[in-house]
Amino acid sequence: MSMEYKKIHACPNDCILDKKDFELLKSCLRCGLSRHKLKQKDDDTIEDIEKHGLPMKVIWYLPIIPRMKHLFANPNDAKNLRWHADERKCDDMYRHPADFIQWKKFDD
Numbered sequence: 001m002s003m004e005y006k007k008i009h010a011c012p013n014d015c016i017l018d019k020k021d022f023e024l025l026k027s028c029l030r031c032g033l034s035r036h037k038l039k040q041k042d043d044d045t046i047e048d049i050e051k052h053g054l055p056m057k058v059i060w061y062l063p064i065i066p067r068m069k070h071l072f073a074n075p076n077d078a079k080n081l082r083w084h085a086d087e088r089k090c091d092d093m094y095r096h097p098a099d100f101i102q103w104k105k106f107d108d
Helices: 064-072 075-081 101-107
Strands: 006-010 038-040 046-048 057-061
Touching (some): 064 075
Antiparallel strands (some): 006 057, 038 046
16 A cells, blocks of 8 residues: 555563653663563573664554555545535434544534
8 A cells, every 4th residue: 555654673571662752761661571572592691782783563554644544545435534524414413423522522
């Protein structure tokens, strides 16, 4: 789909995302786990393979603006996505998720 994405390293226990100020840390500030995978050597010792940069957990983040542009690129899909703003009944009854405050904030 050729959508841009960002890979963000994360703590294996989901404590913290390793971005901005935390990118250079070798272990999690909250739980102390290494942010890199561990490799066992032949002599049963464990070494941190941080020099290779293999993270324990990676999150793929898809920025919202390109995702919305992609959704609205097709005119037929755009019509269906705008149904809640153009064609639904507005009589102060909760008939659709678009009637709730959170959806109205998203529209703004």
